[in-house]
Amino acid sequence: MQVSRLDEADRNAVLEQLPLWSYDADAKGIRRTLRFADFAEAFGFMARVAILAEKADHHPEWFNVYNRVEILLTTHDAGGLSRRDVDLAAAIDAIAPTA
Ligand SMILES: C[C@H](O)[C@H](O)[C@H]1CNC2=NC(N)=NC(=O)C2=N1
Numbered sequence: 001m002q003v004s005r006l007d008e009a010d011r012n013a014v015l016e017q018l019p020l021w022s023y024d025a026d027a028k029g030i031r032r033t034l035r036f037a038d039f040a041e042a043f044g045f046m047a048r049v050a051i052l053a054e055k056a057d058h059h060p061e062w063f064n065v066y067n068r069v070e071i072l073l074t075t076h077d078a079g080g081l082s083r084r085d086v087d088l089a090a091a092i093d094a095i096a097p098t099a
Pocket residue numbers: 001057058059060061073074075076077078
C-alpha cells in the first residue's frame with residue numbers, strides 16, 4: 001500500500017494527540033517505552049501488538065529487556081513517519097495498561 005510521509009506541520013499536529021510518544025528525528029519515527037510488572041506481562045503485551053501489526057501489515061521496531069518494551073514506529077516504505085505509524089500508535093495506546 002502506497003503511503004506518504006507526514007510533513008512537519010502534520011507531524012506536530014499528530015504528536016499532540018499522542019502525548020506518550022516522542023519524535024526521534026534521527027530514526028524518523030516516534031518512540032514510546034513501556035514498563036510492566038515482569039517479563040510475562042511485557043511479552044504478553046508484545047504478542048497482542050504483534051497481532052495488531054500483522055492485521056495492519058505495519059510492524060514495529062522494538063526492543064525488550066525483562067519488563068521493558070521500547071517501541072519505534074516508522075514507515076520504511078515512506079522513509080519516515082506516516083499515518084500508518086499514527087494509527088498503530090493509537091492502537092497500541094488502546095491496549096497498553098494505563099500508565
Ligand atoms: C510488503 C509489506 O506490505 C510492506 O513491506 C510493509 C510491511 N510492514 C511495514 N512496517 C513498517 N513499519 N513500515 C513499512 O513500510 C512496512 N511495510
